[in-house]
Amino acid sequence: MSATTADTAVADRVDADASDPGTSIEVQVTDAAHAARRASRTLARQTTATKNAVLLAAADALVAQTAPILAANDRDIDRARAAGTGESLLDRLRLTADRVGQIADGLRQVATLPDPIGDIVSGKTLPNGLHLRQVRVPLGVVGMVYEARPNVTVDAFGIACKSGNAVLLRGSSSAAESNAALVAVLRDVLTDHGLPADIVTLLPSADRSSVTALIRARGLVDVVIPRGGAGLIASVVRDATVPTIETGTGNCHIYVSASADLDIATDVVVNSKTRRPSVCNTVETVLIDAAVADVALPRLVSALQAHGVVIHGDEPGMEPATESDWADEYLSLDIAIKIVDGVDAAIDHIDTWGTGHTEAVITDDLALATEFTDRVDAAAVMVNASTAFTDGEQFGFGAEIGISTQKLHARGPMGLPELTSTKWIVWGRGQTRP
Amino acid sequence: MSATTADTAVADRVDADASDPGTSIEVQVTDAAHAARRASRTLARQTTATKNAVLLAAADALVAQTAPILAANDRDIDRARAAGTGESLLDRLRLTADRVGQIADGLRQVATLPDPIGDIVSGKTLPNGLHLRQVRVPLGVVGMVYEARPNVTVDAFGIACKSGNAVLLRGSSSAAESNAALVAVLRDVLTDHGLPADIVTLLPSADRSSVTALIRARGLVDVVIPRGGAGLIASVVRDATVPTIETGTGNCHIYVSASADLDIATDVVVNSKTRRPSVCNTVETVLIDAAVADVALPRLVSALQAHGVVIHGDEPGMEPATESDWADEYLSLDIAIKIVDGVDAAIDHIDTWGTGHTEAVITDDLALATEFTDRVDAAAVMVNASTAFTDGEQFGFGAEIGISTQKLHARGPMGLPELTSTKWIVWGRGQTRP
Numbered sequence: 080m081s082a083t084t085a086d087t088a089v090a091d092r093v094d095a096d097a098s099d100p101g102t103s104i105e106v107q108v109t110d111a112a113h114a115a116r117r118a119s120r121t122l123a124r125q126t127t128a129t130k131n132a133v134l135l136a137a138a139d140a141l142v143a144q145t146a147p148i149l150a151a152n153d154r155d156i157d158r159a160r161a162a163g164t165g166e167s168l169l170d171r172l173r174l175t176a177d178r179v180g181q182i183a184d185g186l187r188q189v190a191t192l193p194d195p196i197g198d199i200v201s202g203k204t205l206p207n208g209l210h211l212r213q214v215r216v217p218l219g220v221v222g223m224v225y226e227a228r229p230n231v232t233v234d235a236f237g238i239a240c241k242s243g244n245a246v247l248l249r250g251s252s253s254a255a256e257s258n259a260a261l262v263a264v265l266r267d268v269l270t271d272h273g274l275p276a277d278i279v280t281l282l283p284s285a286d287r288s289s290v291t292a293l294i295r296a297r298g299l300v301d302v303v304i305p306r307g308g309a310g311l312i313a314s315v316v317r318d319a320t321v322p323t324i325e326t327g328t329g330n331c332h333i334y335v336s337a338s339a340d341l342d343i344a345t346d347v348v349v350n351s352k353t354r355r356p357s358v359c360n361t362v363e364t365v366l367i368d369a370a371v372a373d374v375a376l377p378r379l380v381s382a383l384q385a386h387g388v389v390i391h392g393d394e395p396g397m398e399p400a401t402e403s404d405w406a407d408e409y410l411s412l413d414i415a416i417k418i419v420d421g422v423d424a425a426i427d428h429i430d431t432w433g434t435g436h437t438e439a440v441i442t443d444d445l446a447l448a449t450e451f452t453d454r455v456d457a458a459a460v461m462v463n464a465s466t467a468f469t470d471g472e473q474f475g476f477g478a479e480i481g482i483s484t485q486k487l488h489a490r491g492p493m494g495l496p497e498l499t500s501t502k503w504i505v506w507g508r509g510q511t512r513p
Numbered sequence: 514m515s516a517t518t519a520d521t522a523v524a525d526r527v528d529a530d531a532s533d534p535g536t537s538i539e540v541q542v543t544d545a546a547h548a549a550r551r552a553s554r555t556l557a558r559q560t561t562a563t564k565n566a567v568l569l570a571a572a573d574a575l576v577a578q579t580a581p582i583l584a585a586n587d588r589d590i591d592r593a594r595a596a597g598t599g600e601s602l603l604d605r606l607r608l609t610a611d612r613v614g615q616i617a618d619g620l621r622q623v624a625t626l627p628d629p630i631g632d633i634v635s636g637k638t639l640p641n642g643l644h645l646r647q648v649r650v651p652l653g654v655v656g657m658v659y660e661a662r663p664n665v666t667v668d669a670f671g672i673a674c675k676s677g678n679a680v681l682l683r684g685s686s687s688a689a690e691s692n693a694a695l696v697a698v699l700r701d702v703l704t705d706h707g708l709p710a711d712i713v714t715l716l717p718s719a720d721r722s723s724v725t726a727l728i729r730a731r732g733l734v735d736v737v738i739p740r741g742g743a744g745l746i747a748s749v750v751r752d753a754t755v756p757t758i759e760t761g762t763g764n765c766h767i768y769v770s771a772s773a774d775l776d777i778a779t780d781v782v783v784n785s786k787t788r789r790p791s792v793c794n795t796v797e798t799v800l801i802d803a804a805v806a807d808v809a810l811p812r813l814v815s816a817l818q819a820h821g822v823v824i825h826g827d828e829p830g831m832e833p834a835t836e837s838d839w840a841d842e843y844l845s846l847d848i849a850i851k852i853v854d855g856v857d858a859a860i861d862h863i864d865t866w867g868t869g870h871t872e873a874v875i876t877d878d879l880a881l882a883t884e885f886t887d888r889v890d891a892a893a894v895m896v897n898a899s900t901a902f903t904d905g906e907q908f909g910f911g912a913e914i915g916i917s918t919q920k921l922h923a924r925g926p927m928g929l930p931e932l933t934s935t936k937w938i939v940w941g942r943g944q945t946r947p
Contacts, residue, residue, distance in 0.1 A: 120864070120888070120890075123888075123890075124887060124888065203909065205902075205907070205908075205909065209898055209902060211908065213925075216890075218920050218921070219890070219920065297750075297751075301920050301921070302920075302921055316731075316754070317731075317754055320750070320751055322756070322919065322921045324921075340943070342943070343942075343943035346943055346945050347943060347945060349945075350945035350946060351945075354945075354946055430554070448940075452938045453558060454554070454557075454558065456554075456557075456650070456653070456936070457936060458936060458937060459936065459937040459938075459939060460936060460937070460938050460939070461939045461941065462938075462939065462940045462941060463940070463941045463942055463943050463944075464643055464939055464940075464941030464943070464944045464945075465944060465945045465946050467945070467946035468639075468643060468939060468941075468944070468946055469937070469939075473639070473946065474639075474645065474937075475637065475639065485756060486652050486653065486735050486736075486934035487652070487735070487736055487756045487758075487921065487922045487934070488921045488922040490934050490935055490936065490937075491647075491935075491936070491937050500920035500921070500924050501924055501925075502890070502891060502892060502893065502894060502924065502925070503892060503893040503894070503903075503908075503924075503925050504886045504893075504894050504896075505893060505894070505895045505896065505898055505902060505903075506882075506896045506897070506898075507895065507896060507897045507898030508777075508897055509774070509776070509777035509780060509781060509897050509898070510897075510898045510899060510902070511780050511781060511783075511784035511785075511788075511898075511899045511901070512784060512788055512899050512901035512902055512907065
């Protein structure tokens with residue numbers, strides 16, 4: 080699940096206080112990437128048992144080190160408060176003993192997941208007797224650029240470690256001391272297990288130069304995954320020379336068709352909007368078919384208003400809509416509503432404004448459901464179900480590194496297999512090619 | 514299979530003659546990308562039968578239109594000859610009635626391949642009754658940037674069309690008239706079948722501005738695949754904001770281990786170097802274990818020299834090696850030879866200089882073979898087999914769009930499934946998320 084744009088705001092504000100980028104940051108990041116690359120070669124050869132032992136030991140160590148972790152977090156909180164950060168953003172940054180316990184439980188959960196490394200994805204024997212196996216291998220070095228929440232630091236380590244990847248973490252400067260304390264614990268555990276500490280490295284976060292160095296470390300870093308607000312993601316994807324995976328921007332729609340069951344429509348729209356408005360799988364626009372608008376519109380408006388949702392649109396009594404109401408995520412208790420004339424108009428609207436995250440239709444008509452799921456181009460297309468289900472845990476992946484909204488490599492919620500590549504192993508007896 | 518650096522040379526020379534980029538090229542490319550996007554939505558909904566009918570009709574039409582295609586090609590050849598292009602490069606550019614026939618047969622071959630679109634990659638029913646299917650879908654719009662050979666124009670169309678993708682082709686300016694003639698035939702066939710001609714579009718090639726516009730058309734183009742020399746590929750990958758797939762740079766090694774069967778070593782090294790020196794799966798460096806160098810070195814040198822291969826390296830009688838001999842592809846009848854002290858030294862050399870394409874070991878030792886295939890990080894790792902086998906046709910894919918040397922999305926030879934993505938289709942009965 081993505082962080083909200085509010086996270087971006089806090090990161091921007093604190094980052095703006097920093098000064099003097101200097102080339103030394105670039106050197107530090109490049110050195111860290113080289114060290115991560117060497118460490119990744121060692122990690123790639125570890126057994127599942129070893130990786131699980133590290134994850135379980137790390138969970139125990141985090142709990143054991145709760146006091147120094149919370150002390151570091153207190154310093155981050157004090158600094159953020161002094162910089163004028165509001166309470167809701169401070170809450171994202173704050174760690175407690177309970178939250179440290181939950182973070183540790185997350186590592187224990189990753190230890191229970193199947194290890195994708197070494198799976199044979201496909202294989203065959205060629206007519207000339209060559210034996211081919213396509214085997215799942217780690218990507219190598221994964222870079223993460225993310226915002227305020229310190230739990231991402233440990234989550235990313237857990238998923239990367241289990242899938243055999245070294246990880247370079249560039250968190251928010253607002254969480255710098257918390258992240259440093261967490262990573263120190265993780266590195267100690269790695270060393271205790273005879274593994275290179277450089278399997279996990281926290282990069283400097285005082286200014287943007289470490290982001291730039293990370294996303295341009297082509298040949299050293301195999302993928303960079305940005306997690307956070309739309310601005311952060313767009314800038315990483317635009318400026319990177321390293322391959323990136325675009326995550327988490329979700330301008331999601333629900334099309335209430337002419338054949339919709341209005342009880343289902345109401346339940347699904349309200350759940351998709353109000354369950355957790357700040358996350359990427361929230362619905363932002365409802366498209367109501369003109370054929371049922373007379374009945375459906377007042378019913379949906381009243382149900383949404385009863386949950387404190389502000390309605391934007393072109394109909395009487397709504398907040399007047401501008402282009403931004405169709406184009407942007409609210410990530411708040413706001414929603415846009417538009418009357419559309421049939422499924423073609425609904426799909427045209429989604430093609431124009433959607434971000435390819437999650438699109439849903441409410442219908443009892445099999446032909447329409449098939450038409451919608453065939454034609455709509457998105458990571459997830461739902462029929463009669465809440466958009467809130469687009470989520471790695473809901474899909475049964477056990478862990479999630481983000482939700483990809485691009486089509487290359489991975490699309491939709493990403494679990495452990497999405498942090499892997501493959502290689503072809505070809506076994507012969509001296510065959511040459513005619 | 515990649516083109517050679519010689520192709521780059523011809524493309525650079527002819528391109529340098531062009532003038533006045535102008536913003537109109539950008540507008541043309543952006544308009545073409547919008548049109549391709551619209552066309553891709555229509556193509557994505559066609560049945561396999563319709564796509565196969567288009568491919569077979571296109572094959573027939575190319576044969577029927579051989580005369581105007583060859584006339585256009587003659588004009589390209591005359592222009593290239595007037596610009597001082599050498600005979601071997603002219604030969605790459607040249608079409609004949611036989612070659613047009615082969616190009617048409619390539620389309621017929623793609624028509625026989627299984628259609629990946631609509632395959633259900635995975636699926637499950639969640640505890641709450643939601644039915645999930647992960648279905649293979651086209652990427653959407655594929656951009657190709659390639660060099661002199663006009664056959665790539667038709668091959669790329671065939672593979673893209675079968676996998677449901679619209680394609681934007683930016684060929685070499687040296688082949689501009691040939692490409693235009695080929696694409697005109699393809700577009701007519703599409704129109705005859707009631708499909709949008711914009712499923713295939715040839716972009717202007719007079720200067721580099723069309724490449725720049727294509728690789729920055731983020732949101733319109735889903736992937737750009739460069740095919741050609743290392744310089745072309747590097748510049749596309751570096752400057753693109755659209756996702757790219759890096760192809761075809763192959764600095765491939767063969768490690769002749771202490772336990773190598775020297776008959777196999779000799780056959781495999783000679784085949785890997787001399788079968789077709791200009792392509793990316795050619796071996797460029799042989800690493801000979803010090804334990805067998807006394808016998809293996811003179812034997813390999815004499816076998817290679819008997820095939821006209823020039824030996825580079827640090828040993829007496831070789832052309833003295835510089836860093837470039839270890840770092841770069843020769844793509845010619847040259848090879849570098851180095852004596853290494855054991856498997857760790859061999860793998861270190863490959864880690865340092867390899868491009869992640871194909872690496873091979875010659876050994877009779879099972880533990881060593883396993884060590885090498887486990888540890889070497891490349892798209893293909895061979896044991897006792899020629900590096901020349903890394904090829905889509907050899908691997909049984911039936912068609913190949915290139916050989917990916919990156920780890921994201923696709924690694925190694927890319928066939929039809931590598932030009933697809935997936936989407937999750939989720940079917941419910943009004944489920945909401947607690």
